[in-house]
Amino acid sequence: MSIEEQYRTRAKELLAGGAVKMVIGYGKGTTGERRRPIFITSPDEVERLVLDEACITNLSGYLVSEGLLSDEKRVAVFLRPEGVRAVNILAAESQLDSDQLVIFGFDVVGNEIKALKGIHVEEFADVIESLKESAPGVAKELLLEKIESMSPQERFSYWQGEFAKCIKCYACRQACPMCYCRRCIVDSNQPQWVNTSSHSLGNFEWNIVRAFHLSGRCVECGNCDRACPVNIPLRLINHRMAEEVLGTFDHFAGTSKTQEPVLASFKKDDSETFIL
């Protein structure tokens, strides 16, 4: 039986038995290559669930939809390892109770779909640990290497060119499971720390502030990068910051649901080479 079939069967059982009230998974999209998030509440609908290598969207953001988990009923969700990490962070930041979740874990290796064992976030600890181990070794994207070899002036110009495209649609923020704030700092206007206008300065400030707020929290699921309608390579900034917190603080976001946020904790011997 394919993993898709197994998961459909399991979803059916869970829904039929009332163990979960909803399964959040993937369904067919507009075109053959597209998959879209679907929300299954009836065992009769499980045939709509699709699981293949095109299922890349991180669905964990839906878990913090207002009211979804407040009835204390359980919800099942399809998650890749990045999704599990995101759930860990959401749990660590008190946005959800991970005991309410039943996880359908999977990963895409090459073009193969691989099932991940476990239904609770804790059971994915080994998978996440191995991701952490391999993280520094992951080959860098060529573009990232190119950017890192630039002079500061060139880098500034490069990012200016990219940010100039930004239309402040906030698709990056809305697609990101970590951007759950009730009020984003950009929408706080007393004072207006981030210029809301979509001009060069406003775009620059917005993108830099979002990157800072994601530092140590981003699981690199790629939702923002894919959501951006004007193709800004947001993944590169987030990757660079993830690399920084891993290298500097040995912090790999989302290893457990009790992980302390890297910027709300400290060590007395944290590195400080640049402080005069």
Added chain:
Amino acid sequence: MSEPFEPKIIAFVCTYCTYAGADLAGTSRLKYAPNVRIIRLPCTGRISPMFILKALQKGADGVLISGCHPGDCHFTHGNYHARRRWMVFRALLEFIGIPPERVKYSWISAAEGVKFAEFINKVTEDIRKLGPFEQYTQLIEETEAAASL
């Protein structure tokens, strides 16, 4: 050559250490460059990365951040938290193309009036050498221009 470039530098300091150190530089009548404008905060823990961005928006050619040495924080560990934020924000600024020389960090205690004066002089000189932060100024100027055709 026209007259030498006078950089505009904005500093964010904690009141217990660096601000007191700056006062000591004053009472000791040390002399240093007049380019730095200080904003006093209770603790380095209060210094938000947003302040740095706003200082740049206001045309600063350089930004300084300074507070108590590790272990000396009046609030026990505000500066430890601050240090982590700086690590991360600094890496971000660097990646985005803001030269690290433009944003400087230091620990200056209430007893280090001399260090304060020397630090101000050094940073002012360094930023003078770098010249005006034209790339950023351009961003700001664009916001003041009419929309394109």
Added chain:
Amino acid sequence: MTKILFSDKLDNCVERWKKAGFSVIGPVQRNNISTYAAVERAAELDLGLILTERSIKELFFPQSEPMLQYTIKKDSIETKDFLPPSGQRIIFGARPCDASGMAIDDPLFGWDYKDEYWFQRRNESVIVTIACTQSDDFCMCTSLKLAPDSTKGSDILLRPLENKRGWLVEEITDRGRDAFKAIADIVQESADTAAPLAVVEKKFDLDRSVAWLQNPENFESRFWKEISMRCIGCASCTFLCPTCHCFDIQDEGDTYSGMRRKNWDSCSFALFTMHTSGHNPRSTQSARWRQRIMHKFNYFPGKFSVNSCSGCGRCSRQCPVDMGITETLQEISKLSQ
């Protein structure tokens, strides 16, 4: 015999138009995004695109428009007005859906208050549209009773030749005719025939959908919640839409000087209708999506007798969660069967 513009003469046209005082703007690929931008030479244009990712709207209604600069003085406030820079433009190579979108928005911007920012740019622009010979899964102009060769909003319509050497020229408006006078000697007579138009499948029954929307009972239908459940509330669809036109006026600046700006805004945002009190009449994403659909196909046509959609399909094409007007109206069509 019909008028033909050969593509190898396009560079001459650009040169000629520029000499005549026009800026030439057209579809380009820049910085990994396709958009409309000013060009110096014809070679910069990318006329092979089905549709640019960004819409033509921003040429008339930029995402952030300065309106007024102010400085607070001791006893007075000094202001400086901003109007868009003036200049004649030729927008070469627009698509019929984009051009239609501008015509759809004209009554809106000229209704109770004549928006000078919009109309100055409209009056100084000549839209030269190229009919579509190709389409993708998201194109839906035919569903909106438009077509790959709609002339709506265009000053000139060009039909690609079957031999791909150029375009048949159809002059639609006087403004278009005037602009083409500058290249009158380049345009030739020929017997070449136009290539077949793109086939754009009709995706939903507009009349039936509109009737459903107009039925007050359906305002509270469960349908809205179900269809919009995956909506994440970004403004990708509204900002890329050629006809979405909402804006917000913001004062931005420091403590005693700044700029008043007109910025795009979106009904997708929760903040769009948030009251100062904290109450939000459109408190859910489904209410917001319903508003967008209702506005485009019920309220807007109620006022201006035209749907606020030209069928470009960008909303569906770019949606991070594969939603869009097409799907919603398809589902509504099914409901109303």
Added chain:
Amino acid sequence: MAKIGVFICHCGENIGAKVDCTRLAAAMGEHPGVAVSVEYKYFCSDPGQESVKRAIRDNNLTGVVVAACSPRMHEATFRKACAEAGLNPYLCEIANIREQCSWVHTDKDMATEKAMDITRSMVEKVKRNNKLQPIEVPVTRRALVIGGGIAGIQAALDIANAGQDVVLVEREPSLGGHMAQLSETFPTLDCSQCIMTPRMVEAAQHPKIRLLTYAEIESVDGYIGNFKVRVRMKSRYVDLDRCTGCGDCITKCPAKKISSEFDCSLGKRTAIYTPFAQSVPNIPVIDKANCIYFKNGKCKICAKTCQCDAINFEMQDEFIELEIGAIVVATGFQVQNNTMYGEYGYGKYPDVINGLQFERLASASGPTAGKILRPSDGKEPENVVFIQCAGSRDPSKGVRYCSKICCMYTAKHAMLYAHKVHDGKTNIFYMDIRAAGKGYDEFSRRAIEDDEASYVRGRVSKVWQENGKLMVRGVDTLLGRPVEIAADMVVLATAMISQPDAKEFAKTIGIGYDEYGFYNEAHLKLRPVESSTAGVFLAGACQSPKDIPDSVAQASATASKVLALFSKEKLEREPVVATNNEATCAGCWGCVLACPYNAIEQKDILDRSGKIIKRVASVNPGLCQGCGTCVTFCRSNSLDLAGFTEKQIFAEVMGL
């Protein structure tokens, strides 16, 4: 509309010589929102202050900026003057144009420009200042002292003797702590129990001290002046009020072979017991785990013996709720278990003991009645080896720090041994001798010179048993040669470490601890007896290893802190505290973690039916010290800091 008054002080020539005050006053006069801009020679003088007050009244000023010396100098002066003129003092700010401008710059034009920027920036800030009121916190004048060792007893007595109520909580059945276990004390060699027990009795009988023994702290809520403490009274199975302490039950108890905790396993006790003869209160407890009745359901000999009907096998744990104004934590330490040194054979060879066990052997009230006898065969050892730093200063197996007391007590042990076993031989392996303290160095010299303790500088690598002897192999690093000693007994000077539950307990009361589990003081030098949580103080070895004089001194210091706190009915605090916008708070709790003072709590917002709508952070102004670390952490910009608000700082930057 803002009406700001700008008062530019010449400070004689101090400012006037380098800053063109007239130009500055004129420029500020032209700034929007400035109603008055004047200069004067000395604004801090009486007439100067009067003129500020007059200007406030005459112009109905909404804010004041004094451009003068450092705020650290005269902020209080001018804020007071403003208050006297009816303006909220927190609407006054100082622009520092002396220490940070006129005194440090030579070019008058540039100094003037800078003074303008500084002043303008402060005008922009003050326009956004809010009226603030000092925070008043009522104080419950009752102290809680946790731990009934010498530190806790001292703190309790000092507070009680000053007339304030104290609750003294001890988790063991008796007061006394470690000091009660000691034989003699260095450097005077006076008997520990002789000086300790009177203090125990005094504490128990003090009218102002409520003594709760065999009791543990369940929870601590609230904040300085207003703690709510829940104490668990563990069931003793002996009625405290009825029992007369006659001890008949103890004598009759058939379960006699239980290893005595007080005697460090060198002696035995019964199942119903008092830890030691001089226990305070002298009321036994039943050790449920070892009681024959509790194990088998039969026995009750104690109950039959008791003439006061004080035994109650049905007794349950009880809870007491206390309202407390200040807490002294004096929870002490434990000695490290040395079994991690396999090479020393502790736990394997009965005659390898630790220093505290030696204390019991040397104590007149101990299992051997003060005779030094080997645990294995009860013989008097002829040769004793002491090993210092058995755990301390050993990053690889033990702890990194120095336990501070071992050098002295080892010297003491050597002396006690020499006094009791006259021809006994003593060898002490040491790393360094640390004898800083009044009479300490003299004391350790006496051990060498009078009592012939032989000090060997070096580490011991192995202890093994051979022919009834403990063979000790080490190295004498001064002579650079290996040493092998055949000993009868080996005493390890074990490290002092934090209590096993120290970290858990710190979380219960909300104080910080270091990597070893010792409690963190607010400032190592300047606030050594305060924890970082306001109203919680630290005494004795729970903060770091300490000897008796230091513990007592620190305990008295905490008492003085508590008494200072209790000297007023209300605490008044600067209103520079954080506030949270509950409407926008996302409840991520990052601020809760980041706060150094545990001043941020999680708060549930309920609807009318009591259902949780959302969870937000809530700042306790009684605990908040105003550092602003939480504000910077807050991604949604929901937290803010009064006096240094986001709006104020934004305006300050924009004013530059």
